[in-house]
Amino acid sequence: MPLIRVVKVTKSFREESLPVTALDSVSIEVEEGAFLAVCGPSGSGKTTLLNLIGCLDKPTSGNIYLEDDEISALGQKELTDFRLRKIGFIFQDYNLIPTFTAIENVEYVLWLQGVAPRERRRLALEVCERFGVAALAFRRPWQLSRGQQQRIAVARAVVHRPRLVLGDELTANLDHKTGQELMAFLKELNKEEGVTFLYATHDPVMMGYADKIIRLYDGRILE
Numbered sequence: 001m002p003l004i005r006v007v008k009v010t011k012s013f014r015e016e017s018l019p020v021t022a023l024d025s026v027s028i029e030v031e032e033g034a035f036l037a038v039c040g041p042s043g044s045g046k047t048t049l050l051n052l053i054g055c056l057d058k059p060t061s062g063n064i065y066l067e068d069d070e071i072s073a074l075g076q077k078e079l080t081d082f083r084l085r086k087i088g089f090i091f092q093d094y095n096l097i098p099t100f101t102a103i104e105n106v107e108y109v110l111w112l113q114g115v116a117p118r119e120r121r122r123l124a125l126e127v128c129e130r131f132g133v134a135a136l137a138f139r140r141p142w143q144l145s146r147g148q149q150q151r152i153a154v155a156r157a158v159v160h161r162p163r164l165v166l167g168d169e170l171t172a173n174l175d176h177k178t179g180q181e182l183m184a185f186l187k188e189l190n191k192e193e194g195v196t197f198l199y200a201t202h203d204p205v206m207m208g209y210a211d212k213i214i215r216l217y218d219g220r221i222l223e
């Protein structure tokens, strides 16, 4: 059974009085352990698709399943709980909490999950070590380079061992070398631990890391 099934999903937004169809009857299946890129021009619906799969928003019509659960049928609170347990999200602009140290940012999801302080710290340090940022654990985000911030953001996205990690233009603000290092890290995690990755990108180099590519155009899948 696929990890994710998106079945005839349409998402419309209302901009003033004009409706915008961001996704138009999109169907995809993602196998567990996939490393999958979502590509397409600006405005083609990449972010919209990731947000729906990531439980950040709900479709206008259609169904989305993560394993046996229909996430498109969940209420707001259930969506949040679900996301907390099963999904990691890496944003383009990192979204680190500026008043927290790096390690507190990484621990935050575990705190929300009610993990005890010592265990939280242990798990967070372990994942920071893995990403080569343990030495930066007690700095604030503004004391870190972009590449370092993004690694912390990746550590935060995987610290609770989610089944699925979503990345939206996760290397867009990084120079090529740092971006490629980051992708290599993620690929390693994918290979070693079977974490499923789904990431949106414009960048042909980043597409090169994918096992499979989904192409969107005007809210539809190009075959």
Ligand SMILES: Nc1ncnc2c1ncn2[C@@H]1O[C@H](COP(=O)(O)OP(=O)(O)OP(=O)(O)O)[C@@H](O)[C@H]1O
Binding pocket: 013, 014, 015, 020, 021, 022, 040, 041, 042, 043, 044, 045, 046, 047, 048, 049
């Ligand atoms: N909250 C919103 N309200 C109104 N329209 C929206 C909203 N979010 C997205 N859209 C519209 O939906 C369409 C798809 O947007 P989306 O952000 O998914 O594209 P994208 O492929 O991620 O583009 P980019 O590569 O620029 O990030 C666009 O026409 C966009 O203007």
Ligand SMILES: [Mg+2]
Binding pocket: 046, 047, 048, 168, 200
């Ligand atoms: Mg986008």
